[in-house]
Amino acid sequence: MINASLKDLAAALGAKQISSVELTQLFLDRIHRLNPDINAYITLDADRSLAQAAAADVRIAQGNAGPLTGIPFAQKDIFCAKGWRTTCGSKMLENFVAPYDAHIISQFDAAGAVNLGKTNMDEFAMGSSNETSYYGKVQNPWDRARVPGGSSGGSAAAVAARLAPAATGTDTGGSIRQPASLCGLSGLKPTYGVCSRYGMIAFASSLDQAGPMAKSAEDLGLMMNVMAGFDQRDSTSLPREKEDYTRDLNLPLKGLRIGIPKEYFADGLDAGVAKVVLDAIEQYRKLGAETVEVSLPNTQLSIPVYYVLAPAEASSNLSRYDGVRYGHRAAEYTDLMDMYCKSRAEGFGAEVKRRIMVGTYVLSAGYYDAYYLKAQQIRRLIAQDFEQAFKQCDVIMGPAAPGTAFKTGEKTNDPVAMYLEDLYTIAVNLAGLPGMSVPAGFANGLPVGLQIIGNYFSEARMLNIGHQYQQVTDWHTRMPEGI
Amino acid sequence: MSLTTDDVKRIAHLARIEVTEADAQATLEKLGGILDLIEQMQAVDTAGIEPMSHSQDVTQRLREDAVTETNQRELFQSIAPAVENGLYLVPKVIE
Numbered sequence: 001m002i003n004a005s006l007k008d009l010a011a012a013l014g015a016k017q018i019s020s021v022e023l024t025q026l027f028l029d030r031i032h033r034l035n036p037d038i039n040a041y042i043t044l045d046a047d048r049s050l051a052q053a054a055a056a057d058v059r060i061a062q063g064n065a066g067p068l069t070g071i072p073f074a075q076k077d078i079f080c081a082k083g084w085r086t087t088c089g090s091k092m093l094e095n096f097v098a099p100y101d102a103h104i105i106s107q108f109d110a111a112g113a114v115n116l117g118k119t120n121m122d123e124f125a126m127g128s129s130n131e132t133s134y135y136g137k138v139q140n141p142w143d144r145a146r147v148p149g150g151s152s153g154g155s156a157a158a159v160a161a162r163l164a165p166a167a168t169g170t171d172t173g174g175s176i177r178q179p180a181s182l183c184g185l186s187g188l189k190p191t192y193g194v195c196s197r198y199g200m201i202a203f204a205s206s207l208d209q210a211g212p213m214a215k216s217a218e219d220l221g222l223m224m225n226v227m228a229g230f231d232q233r234d235s236t237s238l239p240r241e242k243e244d245y246t247r248d249l250n251l252p253l254k255g256l257r258i259g260i261p262k263e264y265f266a267d268g269l270d271a272g273v274a275k276v277v278l279d280a281i282e283q284y285r286k287l288g289a290e291t292v293e294v295s296l297p298n299t300q301l302s303i304p305v306y307y308v309l310a311p312a313e314a315s316s317n318l319s320r321y322d323g324v325r326y327g328h329r330a331a332e333y334t335d336l337m338d339m340y341c342k343s344r345a346e347g348f349g350a351e352v353k354r355r356i357m358v359g360t361y362v363l364s365a366g367y368y369d370a371y372y373l374k375a376q377q378i379r380r381l382i383a384q385d386f387e388q389a390f391k392q393c394d395v396i397m398g399p400a401a402p403g404t405a406f407k408t409g410e411k412t413n414d415p416v417a418m419y420l421e422d423l424y425t426i427a428v429n430l431a432g433l434p435g436m437s438v439p440a441g442f443a444n445g446l447p448v449g450l451q452i453i454g455n456y457f458s459e460a461r462m463l464n465i466g467h468q469y470q471q472v473t474d475w476h477t478r479m480p481e482g483i
Numbered sequence: 484m485s486l487t488t489d490d491v492k493r494i495a496h497l498a499r500i501e502v503t504e505a506d507a508q509a510t511l512e513k514l515g516g517i518l519d520l521i522e523q524m525q526a527v528d529t530a531g532i533e534p535m536s537h538s539q540d541v542t543q544r545l546r547e548d549a550v551t552e553t554n555q556r557e558l559f560q561s562i563a564p565a566v567e568n569g570l571y572l573v574p575k576v577i578e
Contacts, residue, residue: 099558192538206536232546238539304523315498322499324571329564336574337499345501353500354510357491358517360498374524376534381527383535416516432538456538 001026002162003479006071006219009165013060013070020053020060020070024114027072031117031163034483037144040158042077042135043085043118052114059112067222069112074164076155077118078125079210080199081105084115088201089123089133089151092321092328092347102199103231104168104210111226116164120154123349124318125175125203127151128421131412132351139408140183141480142446146405149179149421155213156183161483166214166223170200172207173306174401174425177437180213181400181449184439186466186476187213188220191456192432193238196231202317204310205236207429216476217438217466221246224459240457248464254288256465259393263299264424270403272443277399280440280450280469284397287468294389294396298382302427303419305382308362308375309430314352315359321347354415383431386453395465396453399424400437404446424451434459438466439475447475486511486518 001009001018012018018026028046035041049072056070080086080098082105087093101109108115122132130138130153138153140146141161148157152169156179159167169176171189180187188211195210202208212223224245231237258281265274281291323329323343330342348356362371389396402423411418428435433456437449450469454462470476488507491514495502502510556569565572 095562097562099555099562193541232544235543236537236541238541301523301527304521307517308521308524319499323564324573325559326562327564333574336576338501339574340499341496341501344499348500353498354513354517356498356500357494357510357514358521361494361514361518362521364494364497370525371521373534374527374529376536377529377532378524378527380532380535381529383538414516415513416520419517419520 003477005216006165006222009071010067014065020056020114021050024049024053024072027116027164034161034163038139038141038157038161039136040119040138040154040161040163041117042087042120045084049114049116056112056114066111068226071165072114072116073108074116074119074155074158074167075105076152076168076170077121078170078201079105079168081115084118086118089121089135091134094328096326100199103196103233104200104227107226119158119167122151123352125151125170125172126351126355128178128418129411130154132349134349137408140405141483142184143405145407147408149182151175152179152213156180156185159185159213160480162479166212166219168210169213170208170210172204172310173429174422176211176213177400177425177435177451178421180437182405182447184447184478185213186215186217186220186438187211188436189434190228190459191434193236194228196234196237198231198233204313205317206313207310216470217463218249221249221463243460245460245463248460249467251464252288253465253468256289257393258284258289258291259294259389259396260291261294261296261396261398263296264398268402268423269399270443273399273403273448276441276443276448277450281397283469283473292392294392296385296389296427298385299427301378302382302430303423305375305378305430306426307419308371311355311359312363312372315356315363318356379430382427386431386433390455395462398451400449400451404443404448428453434462436462436466438469441475486514
């Protein structure tokens with residue numbers, strides 16, 4: 001049951017082989033046993049979860065079940081869920097009980113899904129290892145001395161350790177794809193604007209995008225059917241027709257043109273990871289795909305551009321934490337200014353403060369054109385690289401991360417080394433394109449993800465490409481030992 | 484571009500984050516590395532390139548100028564650090 005697909009879980013629920021309450025309890029029991037070490041969840045509320053499960057059982061009995069009804073999902077603690085403590089991994093929001101639901105949460109609720117708990121994450125989604133969380137680091141279930149990646153590290157560890165059938169994540173610079181790669185999962189960052197950001201605590205608004213994390217591409221498609229859709233409460237949500245993201249899963253791949261960017265296989269890529277990724281591409285050739293070398297010449301620039309745009313937007317977004325309406329307030333202060341400064345100094349962790357300061361600096365008087373505007377101009381060049389590449393191919397494939405899971409503490413003292421973790425993922429966010437990571441094998445005993453980058457709104461095709469690969473490989477069904 | 488600890492203190496003040504002398508020194512080293520990374524952008528000729536803020540060619544939507552939110556003051560203030568009579572309390576700002 002713990003390794004079942006969402007489709008199989010729905011079938012078991014529909015056939016009354018198991019109730020939603022039993023299924024939810026099964027996962028809560030596993031969480032109770034394993035989470036004290038793995039630390040994938042920040043907040044659990046068994047009563048709430050089981051009440052949702054009981055309601056789902058009624059719905060199933062009435063014959064009103066949808067594909068996700070009664071299935072428990074772990075929710076990244078960046079999504080406001082009414083009545084649930086929602087911390088975003090920060091001390092700042094240690095006591096914040098969300099007074100409303102994020103769009104994504106209400107979509108899961110409407111589908112009859114169960115909220116299993118809120119997962120650990122890098123503070124305000126700023127990190128690639130889950131080590132910046134105020135609620136402690138998360139263990140990678142494949143090697144407990146290593147990080148699960150980040151920022152959606154708790155969601156990744158939860159699914160990898162089978163502490164949830166699937167989970168939500170968010171991806172601003174790789175925060176779904178990199179942890180999916182490091183934990184052996186499938187994860188999709190949709191086209192910017194496809195999933196509403198309403199109630200998703202903001203980091204860098206022009207880049208943030210929610211997406212599903214699961215075992216298989218098929219599971220991702222079923223979740224996308226619930227998560228995607230226009231929402232007028234998000235000013236950047238795109239008005240589009242509803243689509244069935246699973247509609248193309250079974251299409252053959254004959255004639256698929258795969259672009260391989262030479263820049264993604266240059267210096268900095270682990271040799272073991274490169275081999276796994278190239279083997280996966282070889283598997284696609286066997287499935288009838290053709291490959292063509294493409295170039296994304298501005299790849300290296302995506303990191304500096306991102307570390308201007310994301311901190312700039314973060315410094316603005318995080319100015320709302322002033323200790324007045326909600327969030328942490330210092331115990332002692334002399335005046336209003338002192339209250340702001342002390343509350344923020346105490347409430348934010350070191351990495352968040354660093355990024356706020358970088359953002360404040362690049363936006364400060366006289367620097368806007370040299371940094372923010374310049375970064376937005378180069379952002380267009382990066383998007384144009386992809387536009388050129390997609391004239392030659394249908395999708396682009398390469399690694400999702402430059403290496404496998406690294407040791408806890410290995411990169412915490414060098415922010416720039418940590419930032420390079422996202423070399424292959426950031427450009428996709430800057431261009432607003434969809435990107436996916438699927439398990440493609442192991443290097444040094446640790447999972448490796450294959451990144452699939454599609455053109456705008458090609459998620460259904462990308463899921464088809466992932467699904468076909470998963471019909472002839474079994475990497476996505478592998479489980480770590482000791483769970 | 485090299486920052487000084489005074490610059491760090493000035494930026495921290497703009498960001499409304501209290502820093503101690505020791506914080507400022509430690510932050511200076513880390514920020515230096517990040518700003519060096521950012522400097523790589525300056526080598527690119529971006530003359531005439533339109534800045535990009537959204538990947539799709541979209542314009543801001545407008546809606547009817549009508550009330551869409553209901554009053555939930557009590558719920559919202561239930562999570563505030565300090566309230567009194569429906570007002571958020573802050574230190575005195577006007578003498």
